Amino acid sequence: MPIMDLLTDSREEPVSDLEPDVELSRAARVRVLLAAAFGPLVTGYAAVATVLTLVTLTAERTVFSGTGVLLAAGPGWLAAHQVRLGLGGHPLGVLPLLPTLGALALAARTASGAAARLGCRSPREALSVFATITGAHALFGLVIAFCAQGSPVTANPLVAFAVPGLLAAAASAAGIVRCCGLPDVVAERLDPLALRGVRAGALGLAVLVACGAAVFTVATALSWRTVADMYEPAFGSSFGLFLLSVLYLPNAVTAALSFVTGPGFSVGDLTVGMFGYRGGAVPGVPLLGGLPEHHAAWWPALLALPAATGVLVGWSLRKVDADPAQRIRTVAVAGAVVALGCVLLGSLSGGRLGDGPFDPVSVPVGVASVVAFCWIVIPGSFVAFFAGEHEPPAPPEALEDNQAFEDAEEVDVAEAAEAVQELEESEEDEETEDTDEPEEPEEPEAELDADAEFEAEADAELGVEEPADDVPEDAEAVTGGTETCGDVEPAETDR
Structure with a gap:
């Protein structure tokens, strides 16, 4: 019985019960994507309609119309996404940056939340979220542009399709990458020094923006009387001017940033630069007071501010590498990031402002980016070069490898010297063996004389005569000679 229970008690559900779950997960996925597509659109459109409603209700001699507000919210949504509008045939290209920043933040947060709810762990899995948000913004802008045809406020359909789509793509990508862990993957594959340069560049750009905001705040505070005179006694008109100034506040900060770095900005005939000034009329907005x-x-x-920013960037990069050339390269990367940020901010802050005396409002993007790059690179490189190390110490692994290599060289040299010495000694021994042949020991002369006398006496007693000196060679050949071989004694003969 327990065996049967083990075989039949399975934790897997029947197939008929799994199919509804699969369909439910697909339905949930569709709901998440639909919410990601329409959530930012509805929220942004509602925010624009709310602002227009407040302006209409507070303005004098105006009649509130819900239909009119909803219709006007469409071009307002396009303006919040930096789509150039036409007002009665006059171009309006100077669009507020604050709503644009809000729209980007909303799209990024929506994309991050949708990717998290779908359980996306890689950018490939979150591709559906990216495509949904981007396509929804592009199509919504296109629909608004087509619906606005024939009205006092118009927009180019192609621009209305492309610009909101690009902004939504950038924002959704920024929201997805952090949710999917892409920054860690990119950080592993990028050069660490380049990544440090990007971070330092972001720091430098933030500091420059803060400098521009500080200069703008001080200038507005010092001109407070002029700013107060621009407000009208009526509450509705004053509220509208205040709201307009708040929406265009990032544009004014960007213009102040360009002024602090040197190139300046222009509003129609008015040109304000660090080393030049030309007067002209300006709109009666408190923001420009x-x-x-x-x-x-x-x-x-005031040029000390961007110079100090460059010094700060160089100081933050003084320890990134022991090689001064690598530190300077990292500072150059930071300068490029700052220059790119100035290009983006300057391009979004200016534009056409009708056809009147206030047209156009512009920031010299090219000059401002080059000047900002120089403000970061020149003082930053100077500080990074002299504040860091100059003689890069070898890493511990390299030191160990070098020590091992030196030890190996010493061992090889010692072995070679010993081998040479042994070879020389062996050669000397061979020469000694060749030259020093064994010689027969010489008997002392005294012993030889005594033996000769003894032999002569013995011969005389026996009557043996001494052989002649001239012994025939045949006799020597017969007797075999008297030479001895080594230590062998000659055989005895009978006399």
Whole structure:
């Protein structure tokens, strides 16, 4: 019985019960994608309609119309996404940056939340979220542009399709990458020094923006009387001017950033630069109340702010590498990031402003980016070069390898010397063996004389005569000679 229970008690559900779950997960996935597509659109459209409603309700001599507000919210949504509009045939290209930043943040948060709910762990899995949000923004802009045809406020359908789609793509990609862990993957594959340069560049750009905001705040505070005179006694008109100034506040900060770095900005005939000034008419908006009326000799002192920013970037990169050349390369990467940020901010901050005396509002993007790059690279490289190390120490592994290599060289040299010495000794021994042949020991002369006398006496007693000196060679050949071989004694003969 227990065996049967083990075989029949399975934790897997029947196939008929699994199919509804699969369909439910697909339905949930579709709901998440639909929410990601329409959530930012509805929220952004509602925010624009709310602002227009407040302006209409507070303005004097106006009649509130819900239909009119909803219809006007469409071009307002396009303006929030940096789509150039036409007002009665006059171009409006200077669009507020604050709603654009809000729209980007909303799209990024929506993409991140949708990817998390779907359980996406890689960018490939989150591709559906990216495509849904991007396509929804592009199609919604196209629909608004077609619906606005024939009205006082118009937009180019192609621009209305492309620009919101590009902004939504950038925002959704930024929201997805952090949810899917892509920054860690990119950090592993990128050069660590280049990544440090990117971070330092982001820091430098933030500091420059803060410098521009500080200069704008101080200028507005010093011109507070002029700013207050621009507000009208009516609450509705004052509220509208205040709201307009708040929406265009990032544009003014970007213009102040360009002024602090040197190139400046222009509003119609008015040109304000660090080393030049040309007067002209300006719109009666409190945001522009701090614009100077003439050039001041102390303005070049403000160049210390971008120079200090470059010093800060160089100081933050002084320890990234022991090689000064690598540190300078990292500072150059940071300067490129700052230059790119200035190009984006300057391009979005300016544009056409009708056909009147205030047209156009522009920031010299090319000059501003080059100047910002120089402000970061020149002082930053100087500080990074002299504040860091100059003689790069070898890493511990390299030191161990070098020590092992030196030890191996010493061992090889010692072995070679011993081998040479042994070879020389062997050669000397061979020469000694060749030259030093064994010689027969010489008997002393005294012993030889005594033996000769003894033999002569013995021969005389026996009557043996001494052989002649001239012994025939045949006799020597017969007797075999008297030579001895080594230590062998000659055989005895009978006399």
